[in-house]
Amino acid sequence: MDTHIVITLPRWDDITEYLSSFSKEIVDSCKNKQIRITTVEKERVTRKGFISSIRKNTKMFIFNGHGAPNCICGHKDEELISLGVNDYLLKDKITYARSCWSFSELGQVCVGKKSGCFIGYILPFQFVVEEKWVSNPLKDNTARVFFETSNLVPLGLIKGNTAINSNENSKRSMLKAMNKILKYKEKGNRAILEALWNNYYSQKLVGNGEMTLF
Amino acid sequence: MIKENTSKEQINKEDIKELVITRIRAQMPSNFRLCIGQRGGSLSGAQMIEHIKEGDEIGEQIIQSHLNFIKAQSTGELITALNSVL
Numbered sequence: 627m628d629t630h631i632v633i634t635l636p637r638w639d640d641i642t643e644y645l646s647s648f649s650k651e652i653v654d655s656c657k658n659k660q661i662r663i664t665t666v667e668k669e670r671v672t673r674k675g676f677i678s679s680i681r682k683n684t685k686m687f688i689f690n691g692h693g694a695p696n697c698i699c700g701h702k703d704e705e706l707i708s709l710g711v712n713d714y715l716l717k718d719k720i721t722y723a724r725s726c727w728s729f730s731e732l733g734q735v736c737v738g739k740k741s742g743c744f745i746g747y748i749l750p751f752q753f754v755v756e757e758k759w760v761s762n763p764l765k766d767n768t769a770r771v772f773f774e775t776s777n778l779v780p781l782g783l784i785k786g787n788t789a790i791n792s793n794e795n796s797k798r799s800m801l802k803a804m805n806k807i808l809k810y811k812e813k814g815n816r817a818i819l820e821a822l823w824n825n826y827y828s829q830k831l832v833g834n835g836e837m838t839l840f
Numbered sequence: 841m842i843k844e845n846t847s848k849e850q851i852n853k854e855d856i857k858e859l860v861i862t863r864i865r866a867q868m869p870s871n872f873r874l875c876i877g878q879r880g881g882s883l884s885g886a887q888m889i890e891h892i893k894e895g896d897e898i899g900e901q902i903i904q905s906h907l908n909f910i911k912a913q914s915t916g917e918l919i920t921a922l923n924s925v926l
Contacts, residue, residue: 750877
């Protein structure tokens with residue numbers, strides 16, 4: 627299929643290690659569907675490394691990493707996309723930024739004056755982990771629910787769904803997970819529930835929600 | 841008058857800190873860590889409480905997150921959303 631995705635996978639602290647480890651499902655899904663995806667990994671997640679991964683037919687960006695209202699970061703917080711500097715790179719693209727706060731300014735402005743679709747977070751993306759799995763995130767079943775639900779944004783798009791449907795489906799899955807958690811009275815469940823609510827509440831879409839990958 | 845208001849505000853802020861610390865103690869098992877956007881690593885319940893007591897940026901984020909949840913509960917926003925997928 628003549629469409630291309632770029633995904634950033636930084637791994638320089640616990641948080642980026644989890645974000646990138648649980649993105650395996652997204653990369654695997656692309657490979658299974660024979661969709662071209664370029665993974666920008668570890669110390670290559672610099673502005674230069676990111677820009678060099680963009681092709682003429684790149685239609686979607688998936689960012690994992692720290693962020694701020696005016697930027698999305700990569701390895702050791704190098705700014706990949708900065709408001710007013712290179713936000714034009716997102717023009718006409720579908721962007722999913724699993725990074726804190728980036729929706730609030732970057733998402734609004736880059737779509738407001740150009741075109742495309744941006745899905746991101748108005749607050750920090752939160753997740754709860756188990757201490758014993760910090761060095762092996764994929765075995766962490768406590769953290770899994772945060773990524774299985776948020777991964778549904780890119781996975782929905784990869785399946786051919788619209789951005790708005792993918793976002794809504796992801797948010798619905800967060801609510802379903804919360805309902806399930808409420809059935810069990812374990813001490814940590816409350817912390818998981820509140821972090822999931824934070825992500826549900828803060829995950830937003832702006833721009834052309836009817837965009838699809840194909 | 842201004843002094844009185846400031847004092848009242850401070851008391852309220854301390855009360856809120858105490859409320860959030862109590863909630864953390866009640867709901868964070870010792871083997872859990874929270875990732876809330878901070879650089880570096882994840883936070884244990886004790887580290888979260890430390891940040892709140894110090895009143896730094898991370899502490900403020902944690903407080904805000906708890907207040908957002910309490911607000912969603914008290915306004916019915918949470919239960920309405922949860923019921924929408926039953």
